[in-house]
Structures are given as C-alpha cells and as structure tokens.
Amino acid sequence: MPDDIKTPPAGGSSHETPLADALSERYLAYALSTIVSRSLPDVRDGLKPVHRRLLYAMHQLKLDPEAGFKKCARIVGDVMGKYHPHGDSSIYEALVRQAQDFAARYPLVEGQGNFGNIDGDNAAAMRYTEARLTEVAQALLDGIEENAVDFRPTYDGEEKEPLVLPAAFPNLLANGAAGIAVGMATSIPPHNAGELCGAALELVRNPDATVDDLLRHVPGPDFPTGGILVESKEAIREAYATGRGGFRLRARWDVEPLKNGTWQVVVTEIPYQVQKSRLIEQIAQLMEEKKLPLLGDVRDESTDVVRLVLEPKSRTVDAKVMMETLFRATALESRFPLNMNVLDADRTPRVMALKDVLRAWLDHRHVVLVRRTEHRLAAIARRLEILDGYLIVYLNLDEVIRIVREEDKPKEALMAAFGLTEVQANAILDMRLRALRKLEEMEIRKEHKRLSAEQKKLQGLMKSEKARWDAIAEELEATRQKFGDGALGKRRTTPGAALPEVAVDELxxxxxxxxxxxxxxxxxxxxxxxxxxxxxxxxxxxxxxxxxxxxxxxxxxxxxxxxxxxxxxxxxxxxxxxxxxxxxxxxxxxxxxxxxxxxxxxxxxxxxxxxxxxxxxxxxxxxxxxxxxxxxxxxxxxxxxxxxxxxxxxxxxxxxxxxxxxxxxxxxxxxxxxxxxxxxxxxxxxxxxxxxxxxxxxxxxxxxxxxxxxxxxxTDLRSWRGQRAGAGKSPPPGFPRNRRFGV
Structure with missing residues (x-):
C-alpha cells in the first residue's frame, strides 16, 4: 500500500474498522432512513414525507380550494428546492397519484389537465398540468398556523417543515398506503371516511370498544374503483384484529339481454389497481390459448365510465359459470393484502390493529386540540391586554392627549400614570386619531366582552378532559357530515358479500x-x-x-x-x-x-x-x-x-x-x-x-x-374355482409361463 494512503490527513485522524462492522453500521443507517423517511406512513396523518411536503408547499403557495390553479412544475420546483431534495419525477408521480380519483379514494390534489387514466396511461408532463388542494387536504392542514404541530428545519436549514399535519381527516385508513422499506412493508386499503368517523366516535364514547364494535361501523375497505368484497366476515375480523390479512375483490357485472334470446355480460367496475388495458390483454391472451372456452369475445366500450363487454361462446352458456371461470383465471378477481405497519407517534414502526390506528389518530387530535387551544388562549390574552389599554384611553382621554402632546417620553409617562404595560403603551401611541370616536369605543367593548367569554370557555375546556373529548366528538361528527355524504362519501365497494357458490369444473x-x-x-x-x-x-x-x-x-x-x-x-x-x-x-x-x-x-x-x-x-x-x-x-x-x-x-x-x-x-x-x-x-x-x-x-x-x-x-373353470384365499391348481395347458394374462 502506498505511504500517502497510510498517512492521515493534516489536522485529522484515522482508525481501522473491520469491513463487516462498517458495512453493517452504514446499512443500518440506510435501512432506518428508508423506513422513517420514505416508505412507511405516519399513523397520525397517514402521509409519507414526500406527500406531507407536497401539501405543505401547496399550502404555502396558497393553493386553497377557492384559489386558482398553479403549474405543477412550479409546485414540484418549490417542493424539491425547499423541502425534498430528491428527483423531480418522484415528486411529480406522488402529486399525480394524489390527484387520480381511481387511485386515491379521497384525492388530496385537484388536477387540471391530463393526469393519466385507469388504462395505465401516464400523466402529461408537469409543465402542462396544474393543481391545487382539495377540501380533504385543507382538513389535513387545518390549524397548522396555530402551533398545532411541531416543525423542524429543512434539509438546508433555511426553512421549516411540519413533522406531522394536524389531520382533522382520518387519512391513513381513508386513502390507504403502500410501501416497501428494508425488511418491512406496509399495505393498507382505502376505507370510507364516514364509516371511520363513526368508528372513531364509538371509540370516544366507549374507549374499551372491541373490534366487533368497530366493525359495526367499518364493514370492510371501500375502494375508489368499487367492486364487490367476497371475503368472509371471519377473515375480515381476523385481519382488523391483528393488522394483517387480505381482502378478495371482484369486478361488478350484470347480464345485458339482447335480441333473439342472446345476452352479454357488462363489467362496470374492476378491482382496485388493476389496469383496464392490461386486463383486456390478459383475457384476449387466455382466449387465444383456448383457456377460456366459454368466452366468445371481449370488447372495451369504456368512456370515462368503465364498460367491458364479454360475449359468451353460445347463448346456452350459464353466465355465472362463465364469470366464475374468468374470476379464477384473470385479474377480474384480485386480492389486496392488509399489513398495517406504520410509524407510531414516537416514530417507531409497528403493526397496528384497527383499534390501535383509530386510537392513535384520536390521541393526535387531542394533542392538536390542546395545542390550538393554548395558542388561541395566548392570542386572546395578548389582545385583551391591548383592549384594556384602549379602554383606559377612553376613560382618561384628555389626560392621555396631554401626555402625548407635552411629555418628552410619552410611553414611560403613560406607563407611570395609568399602570400600563409596555405593550399597552405602544398600542396607545400607535392608535389613530379617528379610533377615538365613541363608535370605536363601543366596538372595543363588544370585542372585549366576546373575547373574555371565549377565554373563559377555552379555559374551561383546558380544565376538563371530558369537555375536550366532547369537542373532538363534535369535530368528528362535522367531518362525517362533510365527507361521509354525497358523491364523494357514498360507499362504492359492496362489503361483506359471501363468495357465490357456483360449481365450476376446472376442466x-x-x-x-x-x-x-x-x-x-x-x-x-x-x-x-x-x-x-x-x-x-x-x-x-x-x-x-x-x-x-x-x-x-x-x-x-x-x-x-x-x-x-x-x-x-x-x-x-x-x-x-x-x-x-x-x-x-x-x-x-x-x-x-x-x-x-x-x-x-x-x-x-x-x-x-x-x-x-x-x-x-x-x-x-x-x-x-x-x-x-x-x-x-x-x-x-x-x-x-x-x-x-x-x-x-x-x-x-x-x-x-x-x-x-x-x-x-x-x-x-x-x-x-x-x-x-x-x-x-x-x-x-x-x-x-x-x-x-x-x-x-x-x-x-x-x-x-x-x-x-x-x-x-x-369358459369351463370348474377345476380352478374355489374360495378366496384357497391354494388353487395348476393353470391349464397353454397358459403363459410368466403367469400373466396379458390381455
């Protein structure tokens, strides 16, 4: 080895480390970084860092639901430059997925332009598309300016970013999550937000609620593409009780009668994350290989609504049997795994059951409520302090005017004359002359009364845990009313349907x-x-x-x-x-x-x-x-x-x-x-x-x-007839020597 390699650099030092130790140490650091910073979502807001940074950057750009759209290239540039030092393609892909109504049950981004489709076509380039936040994303961000969550410095120390969002919406279960880390993975299907809020309310009312109590509100996943859940209730219960399992999902279909007694099957909903174009290719390939003998033809008549037409080989074919053969051989039936491996409030990865996930979200909402209340109380206290100073002005208006006009140091004179704080004195000196009208005095007294009442109410809230949970229950009910009804909130997947008993010969x-x-x-x-x-x-x-x-x-x-x-x-x-x-x-x-x-x-x-x-x-x-x-x-x-x-x-x-x-x-x-x-x-x-x-x-x-x-x-076998286990006799002449009949 050359001498210059052995010599440590000036002002530094070196030491020998076994290669195995060095590799294990660095691999462990890489694994932890992948688990915490990329692959696993936080149980509180259901987001990975890239999604959280996207939403926060759009919030900083004031891309609220009522505001206009901005180019996705601008959004991606802000996210990459300020918060997420990774490739622009990965950031844009995360943004696109949040805008696809067939991928996200409750889209967090409202897109304008080509954001891809269920056939698997890619979105247009980011310079052509625009985006803004949805009301769901707004609910996740609600309270972020009110010290509801902790912030940390960004990667370059120039900005700050939230560790977690306030999350007034049950995003983890509502939108689901998927990710592969080092040595662990997560897979959570989407659910209905109204049902989740119902289960959370049950948990607020009864902290000892069992999984069966919660399943009365949450019968199973609710996929954005609909479909029919054909998993048994026992398997669903076991999955939610342990945090591990899976759900079998089938396409929704109906028989459409045609003339002369013929018919065709029309598929209107396909399983979640199944690309329609690949599904049709798979069916056509199996038909070519003669593995779907009951199916005559397949056509795609979809517009913005899925419509797959399946024609039978003949009208005598049983539609249920034909569809059963398709379910067994194609992606018209798929299985979505459940592995609720998430980061808890301490940033520790672990597998949680349904009750644990809801409990963690509720505890986070309780922390957010306390922090927002404390922030509001501090703001009220500051405002009341100023209002008290204003009221002193109105009670001693002439003297205040004299001090301001004649004293060299009016601030100190005001503080000494009326026992004011420095904040109050500065506010009085900054007051405009037109604010001295009688009408302004009345407004200030009304504001003082209103804020005092609000302060008393919030102080009572801080003193009573029951009052805080009642307030959280009201928030849950409001969230259920807002996102659990209408076209967005209506359940799309038929839950808990028993697997149809259709006898199909595998042949x-x-x-x-x-x-x-x-x-x-x-x-x-x-x-x-x-x-x-x-x-x-x-x-x-x-x-x-x-x-x-x-x-x-x-x-x-x-x-x-x-x-x-x-x-x-x-x-x-x-x-x-x-x-x-x-x-x-x-x-x-x-x-x-x-x-x-x-x-x-x-x-x-x-x-x-x-x-x-x-x-x-x-x-x-x-x-x-x-x-x-x-x-x-x-x-x-x-x-x-x-x-x-x-x-x-x-x-x-x-x-x-x-x-x-x-x-x-x-x-x-x-x-x-x-x-x-x-x-x-x-x-x-x-x-x-x-x-x-x-x-x-x-x-x-x-x-x-x-x-x-x-x-x-x-035909004459009398000589050899006997009873079973008898000794028998010599075979007739001409019988094969190997004593085998050979016919």
Whole structure:
C-alpha cells in the first residue's frame, strides 16, 4: 500500500474498522432512513414525507380550494428546492397519484389537465398540468398556523417543515398506503371516511370498544374503483384484529339481454389497481390459448365510465359459470393484502390493529386540540391586554392627549400614570386619531366582552378532559357530515358479500381434444395430439421403449398407480405435448427411483378397481379414492418391502382369477371387500412364491389370456374355482409361463 494512503490527513485522524462492522453500521443507517423517511406512513396523518411536503408547499403557495390553479412544475420546483431534495419525477408521480380519483379514494390534489387514466396511461408532463388542494387536504392542514404541530428545519436549514399535519381527516385508513422499506412493508386499503368517523366516535364514547364494535361501523375497505368484497366476515375480523390479512375483490357485472334470446355480460367496475388495458390483454391472451372456452369475445366500450363487454361462446352458456371461470383465471378477481405497519407517534414502526390506528389518530387530535387551544388562549390574552389599554384611553382621554402632546417620553409617562404595560403603551401611541370616536369605543367593548367569554370557555375546556373529548366528538361528527355524504362519501365497494357458490369444473378452462398419453419403460411421459393407432410407430431415447399407451382427452384426469401402493393424479392437459421425449414422470410426481408405475388409466366417475400386492393381499377400491392431485400422491394399498403392489385392474365382472407361481384360483368377486385404504385380504394362499397377476371377468364370457399371437378364452373353470384365499391348481395347458394374462 502506498505511504500517502497510510498517512492521515493534516489536522485529522484515522482508525481501522473491520469491513463487516462498517458495512453493517452504514446499512443500518440506510435501512432506518428508508423506513422513517420514505416508505412507511405516519399513523397520525397517514402521509409519507414526500406527500406531507407536497401539501405543505401547496399550502404555502396558497393553493386553497377557492384559489386558482398553479403549474405543477412550479409546485414540484418549490417542493424539491425547499423541502425534498430528491428527483423531480418522484415528486411529480406522488402529486399525480394524489390527484387520480381511481387511485386515491379521497384525492388530496385537484388536477387540471391530463393526469393519466385507469388504462395505465401516464400523466402529461408537469409543465402542462396544474393543481391545487382539495377540501380533504385543507382538513389535513387545518390549524397548522396555530402551533398545532411541531416543525423542524429543512434539509438546508433555511426553512421549516411540519413533522406531522394536524389531520382533522382520518387519512391513513381513508386513502390507504403502500410501501416497501428494508425488511418491512406496509399495505393498507382505502376505507370510507364516514364509516371511520363513526368508528372513531364509538371509540370516544366507549374507549374499551372491541373490534366487533368497530366493525359495526367499518364493514370492510371501500375502494375508489368499487367492486364487490367476497371475503368472509371471519377473515375480515381476523385481519382488523391483528393488522394483517387480505381482502378478495371482484369486478361488478350484470347480464345485458339482447335480441333473439342472446345476452352479454357488462363489467362496470374492476378491482382496485388493476389496469383496464392490461386486463383486456390478459383475457384476449387466455382466449387465444383456448383457456377460456366459454368466452366468445371481449370488447372495451369504456368512456370515462368503465364498460367491458364479454360475449359468451353460445347463448346456452350459464353466465355465472362463465364469470366464475374468468374470476379464477384473470385479474377480474384480485386480492389486496392488509399489513398495517406504520410509524407510531414516537416514530417507531409497528403493526397496528384497527383499534390501535383509530386510537392513535384520536390521541393526535387531542394533542392538536390542546395545542390550538393554548395558542388561541395566548392570542386572546395578548389582545385583551391591548383592549384594556384602549379602554383606559377612553376613560382618561384628555389626560392621555396631554401626555402625548407635552411629555418628552410619552410611553414611560403613560406607563407611570395609568399602570400600563409596555405593550399597552405602544398600542396607545400607535392608535389613530379617528379610533377615538365613541363608535370605536363601543366596538372595543363588544370585542372585549366576546373575547373574555371565549377565554373563559377555552379555559374551561383546558380544565376538563371530558369537555375536550366532547369537542373532538363534535369535530368528528362535522367531518362525517362533510365527507361521509354525497358523491364523494357514498360507499362504492359492496362489503361483506359471501363468495357465490357456483360449481365450476376446472376442466372448463381446457378445450377438449383427443390425445395419446405415452409412458416409456424408463419413466418418460408425454402426450401426442389425436388417438394414435396401436400400430403407429413411436420414437424413444436410445435404450428406451414403450411401456404404456393410453387414449384420453385433454379434459381427463390420468391416474398412475405405483409399486409402493400410492396413487398419483395428473391433469391430461398438463402432460408435456409434442413429438419430443417428454418429461421424466418423477419430476411430476414424488416417486422414488426404487418404485415403478404399475399402470395408468383415465379416471371415470363410479368406476371400481381391484388392487393387489405380491404378498397375495388385495381389495376393491372406488376410483374416487385413487384421486390425489398433489405431488406426493395418496397411499392406498399398504405394502411392506420387499413386497410391492403389482395389480390395479378394473373391477368389472362377477369373478376374480388370481395367479401365483404355478397355480390359478378363480372365486366370486363379492368375496373381496371394498375398502378406501389398507392391506386388504388374502386373495390366494401362498406358502412360497408370490402373486403374479389377477383379472376380473364375467363368468358367462369366460376367462381370457394371451395365447401365441391371439387370445384364448376358457369358459369351463370348474377345476380352478374355489374360495378366496384357497391354494388353487395348476393353470391349464397353454397358459403363459410368466403367469400373466396379458390381455
């Protein structure tokens, strides 16, 4: 290392620090800065620093609701130059979002110009758009000039900015919030302000109110884009009680009848934060992939009002079933998470329940009320002091005039003559001559009386906590009346609707077409289009060959039965398609290298199957008991290694034929019990050797087995008939040496 690097700078010092310690210290500082200054909102006003600085800068520019608009470039410039030393694009994006009525439930900024739309189009450049505050933002700022909150120096020390806004509006829950910090995040959906004020009033009247008491006022979120809430009441309660959870939201739709018995579905409200253009693209893409077979067409007929038209494939389609398939496959149904992770009054991040958030807002309003009252009392005291001085003038007018005219130091003379304070003396000396009219004296006495009465009232307020909470209750009621009614305050999201019970076969998402499922001896599975004939030649990897070939439909469920007694289920449309080698079946199901597939077949409702293991035990099982659409499958036949399952055949007939090493036994099928899971019963007696194969057949049709290149059928089976678990007899001449029926 060069010497000049080792030498500390003149007048300074250096010390060595382990890299891990230096990194952790700096990363911790970065994490805290991100959490406190960027990502998490304050529970009291529901704002992040950039939003708070925007509103305060607009307030300083006097952009009140009654004032004119100003260019957004001017607003962004003020915010960036005075309060928020970050990029102008991030500031403008925050301003734009506060002005979008489809993004903010109660917009804090009123925009003029192009501020984007629900399709996801961006706003115009800031030099083209204008903005001013809304009445909601005005309510957040109300009292900020009356010492209601603390201020701190800005980043350059030239200005001051508020630590928090007075917040006469429940902004955190009303407008919601979202943000990702380092190691934590927040996600709060919007709510109805009138309902929040009702819940806050409940909490004022009853500080011990439970979450159930509050939920009578707040049934759930209220999104600016409307929609239908389909979350259960139990899940909603749990979410608000813990501060964590989520809400499922569906689009609002209606059936619009057309001529000749046809109809179409019209979607008028889509879920919150879903871009309409992307939603239509998603639906069109799924239609192209043939995953929405019930839907014929989709059109966007929206103006400033959402109107998506969905045409069914045919008029015989059930509208509810069609919409259920769309809800499951598209963003017409979405889930909005709830994670009320916010900064409390001490700037500490923590997850709060609904009651905690409302309590924190009410406590903040109490602090604001006390500070504003103290500020007003101080102002009244100053004014009364001056008014008392004025009244002394009127009582001693001639003497006051003489002192002013003749004395070299009139201020000191007035203070000595009448016992005035310096403030009163200065006010008298600054008084204009025309204020000495009798009429002015009457006005001053009226003002003095009015201020004295107000002072007495405010002093009583400061002495009584109950009176303060009564005053807060009046403020809440006024806020509810102002923002809880009308077009802005009316609830838009239908709350607490139970999830409609519409039976939809998941296979409705798949277009039905014939396929041939092929499983190789080495366990590679694939599907080819169409039903291939038995003589069709198939290609496999070198050293591999065909084991099973099965005709099926893409809407079928394929059951695989393995030597370990487990059954697995695959959706036919999920099996790799094409003329390639396919995919190892062990990647699709949890099957060890020691186990193999005994057979695979298409599931049919009502079918029954005979299962058996090499130890000679088995039973009959319903086909539904073999279904298990999970990777680990389902244990049906219990076997102990080295024994293994070897038979899974349709139980269609009245008799069972079972083969062992050198014996054949035939007995009635009704002697085999029907079970859902287990080892079963002994099918054939075994002293040594093992069960080889089994077949269920109809007695009048006879027992068949492969003989040479053909099939032999034996109808006279008296020599081999017996009872279940019998020893059996030697198979007839010509029976396959491997003791397998092979048909």
């Amino acid at each position: 409705a998402f798949v277009e039905k077409e014939p396929i041939t499922v092929i499983l190789s001896e080495k366990g590679w599975i694939r599907a080819q289009k169409g039903h291939l004939p038995d003589e069709a030649e198939l290609r496999f990897k070198e050293g591999d060959s065909e084991q099973f070939r099965l005709h099926a439909q893409t809407t079928d469920r394929i059951v695989l039965f393995a030597t370990n007694g487990r059954a697995f289920t695959l959706k036919a449309d999920a099996i790799p398609r094409g003329r390639g080698d396919g995919q190892p079946v062990r990647l699709m199901v949890d099957l060890s290298n020691e186990d193999a597939i005994v057979t695979l077949f298409v599931h049919e409702d009502g079918a029954k199957w005979l299962l058996a293991a090499t130890d000679g035990k088995g039973f009959v099982v319903k086909g539904e008991e073999l279904l298990a659409e999970k990777r680990t499958g389902k244990q049906v036949l219990l076997v102990d290694p080295p024994k293994e399952a070897c038979v899974c055949i349709p139980a269609e007939g009245d008799s069972v034929a079972v083969t062992a090493n050198d014996r054949l036994l035939v007995f009635p099928l009704d002697q085999v019990p029907e079970m859902a899971r287990g080892r079963g019963v002994q099918l054939i007696g075994l002293k040594d050797g093992e069960l080889k194969d089994a077949q269920v057949f109809k007695s009048k049709e006879g027992l068949a087995w492969r003989h040479g290149s053909g099939v032999r059928v034996e």
